[in-house]
Every structure is written in C-alpha cells, then in structure tokens.
Amino acid sequence: MEKIVYLCKLFYATVMIKTIIAGPCSVESREQLRIVTEALAAMPRVGLIRAGVWKPRTRPGGFEGLGEPALQWMQAFAAEYGVRYCCEVATPDHVALCQRYGIGTVWIGARTTGNPFMVGELCAALRGSAMQVLVKNPTSPDVRLWLGAIERLRQCGIADISAVHRGFEMYHNHGYRNAPLWEVPMTLRREMPEVPLLCDPSHIGGSRELVAPLVQTASQFDFDGLMVEVHPDPDAALTDGPQQLTVADFAALLDNLAPLAAHRSPLTERQLEPLRRQIDEIDHEMLSLLARRMEMSRQIAFVKRDLNLPVYQSDRWSDVVADRLQQATGLGLDADFTRALLEKIHAESMRVQLNVGE
Ligand code: PEP
Numbered sequence: 001m002e003k004i005v006y007l008c009k010l011f012y013a014t015v016m017i018k019t020i021i022a023g024p025c026s027v028e029s030r031e032q033l034r035i036v037t038e039a040l041a042a043m044p045r046v047g048l049i050r051a052g053v054w055k056p057r058t059r060p061g062g063f064e065g066l067g068e069p070a071l072q073w074m075q076a077f078a079a080e081y082g083v084r085y086c087c088e089v090a091t092p093d094h095v096a097l098c099q100r101y102g103i104g105t106v107w108i109g110a111r112t113t114g115n116p117f118m119v120g121e122l123c124a125a126l127r128g129s130a131m132q133v134l135v136k137n138p139t140s141p142d143v144r145l146w147l148g149a150i151e152r153l154r155q156c157g158i159a160d161i162s163a164v165h166r167g168f169e170m171y172h173n174h175g176y177r178n179a180p181l182w183e184v185p186m187t188l189r190r191e192m193p194e195v196p197l198l199c200d201p202s203h204i205g206g207s208r209e210l211v212a213p214l215v216q217t218a219s220q221f222d223f224d225g226l227m228v229e230v231h232p233d234p235d236a237a238l239t240d241g242p243q244q245l246t247v248a249d250f251a252a253l254l255d256n257l258a259p260l261a262a263h264r265s266p267l268t269e270r271q272l273e274p275l276r277r278q279i280d281e282i283d284h285e286m287l288s289l290l291a292r293r294m295e296m297s298r299q300i301a302f303v304k305r306d307l308n309l310p311v312y313q314s315d316r317w318s319d320v321v322a323d324r325l326q327q328a329t330g331l332g333l334d335a336d337f338t339r340a341l342l343e344k345i346h347a348e349s350m351r352v353q354l355n356v357g358e
C-alpha cells in the first residue's frame, strides 16, 4: 500500500515536466560530442541537446570552450542524428556564429542576465531572428533583473522565450552550489505565467548526487521542464565534472519521471477543495490577527511617546523572540521560518510606530 501511495505521489509530482534539455556542460572534442549526441538522440524525451561552446569561467586559466570548431561539429551532427542543439551566447559575435551554423536555440547565462547592457547588446544582435532564447536567472536573487532581460528580448521581437532556474549565489548556499530559493522562480512564474519555466538541477546542486533529489523537489513546483548536464565521462570533464551525470544515470532519472498526465482533473480538484477552503479560512484569520496586532502597535506608540520612550526596545524584542521561538518549537514550526516571520512582523510594527501621529 505504501509503495502504491509513493508511486502515485511520484506520478502526480512529475506531471508538469514536458521539455527536457540535456547535454554536456561544454563541447570538449568531436568524439565527446558524437558519443553524447548518439546517446541522447536515442532518448525520445530529450528535445534539445545543450552543449557549451564559450564557457564563462570565474577565474582565468581554465578551459574556455572550443568556439567555432564546436559549432561546425554541432551542425554536422544535427543533420546526421536529427537532433537540435543549444548553447550559451554572451556577445553579439556569439549570436552571429550560432546563426551561421544553424543553432536555433541559445541561452543567456546567469552572469549575462544580470547585466542589462550585455542583454541589450544580445537583443540587438538577435533582433529580427526567429531564434528561441532561454534566459537563465541572474546570479543574484533579483527577479526584476530576470524579468527585465525577458522584457528586453520581447522588445526586440523575440517571441520564443523560456526561463531557466539555475539557483543563486549566496553567502550561505546550504550545501548547494547555487541556492535554489524556489520562491524566486515561482515569482517569475506568477509575473509571466505564459513563459515556460525550466529547472537546471545541475547548476543548483553542483554535485551529481543532488541532481535526482533536486528534480524530485522541482517537480513539486510549477516547472515545465529540465535542463540537465550529461557527459559521457563526467570524471574527465573539463568543466563542471562533479555535477554532470553519466548517460546511464541520466537514463535512470528519465525512467523515474512518470509519463505526462493532466495536472488538474475533477478528481484532484474534488480532493483538494475542502482542504483549500480551510487554508483560505486560516489565512483570513491570520490577516485579521495581523491587523489587530498592528493596531496594538499604533496604540503602544502613543503611550511610548507620552512616556518619552524610544520606539525600539531591544530587551523587550529579545524577550519576544525567545518566547515565540519556544512556543513555535512546541508547535512543531521551523525555527528559521518563525524567526524570519517575526522579523517581518517586527519591521512592520516599527514602521507603523514610527509613522504614528505624522
Ligand atoms: C552552463 O549552463 O554551463 C552555465 C555556465 O550556466 P550558468 O550561466 O547557469 O552558470
């Protein structure tokens, strides 16, 4: 029974994954590209092969990609194996070369998305073309930069745009190469529901053990597809070796993705509805309570003013946090979540108190 429930969950969890892009971080040789292309061409769910031709390296001295020769091989193998490739572009010259070698899809890398000048130059180079463009999130968790890059592309007449979530560089990445911060791609999803959204678990995880669990987590969110790094011999890879999957591991990952099914059906709706009603009710109660709490903040601000006391009382605030954290622990709530929530509430309370009587 447990197993059936688990399988159902897996089935339900993976219904949204439609687009699958896979391939090596970088093209390293004609033979490496041929081997991986042959393997991926035999997997019908793989719609596009990714293969980096120019590699952005954090520090100088590493492998920076093969450039034009790689594009020549890609053009030849596209015809031979009936596949389509995509690669990263970071300059107008890259765009022109991709067009020359028949690459129909390009992606804008994380370091480029964060720079509106560079995005502008790429847009100018892409103007008038029918290329598909994938926009990776910027390295910082600023959803506006990500949205802005998509808007700039649209203004240049690019119609086929998807977004790729590859995680964010943070001071604390909690074991990931790039922190997933799932709420950021979900904000993009809400702002631009029409833009297909893919997840790149390879660059989020940074190690191959994390790729399958990340796919599992991603499938609990609203993603349309995946971009996964796959290499014939990851341990010998010239870039991102630790995070690339072998062909066999990638095939197993695909096998674990259930076939497509309707996300919303009368059955799922019927089962979710009563629980959703309760959640709605609780949210409404929470908001009423928050409004009451802010009213108390307003009242206490008048008293503090009459007594000539400062608005911010650090001892009182430390006591509040300690007390609420203890209660939260007893209630089974996560301590980090509780602290973050309390800080938000306190910041709003400070704002309300500082504005009293103005
Ligand atoms: C890549 O996909 O190989 C890459 C360099 O990606 P990102 O821009 O997400 O770091």
Ligand code: MN
Pocket: 025, 026, 203, 229, 239, 240
């Ligand atoms: Mn890579």
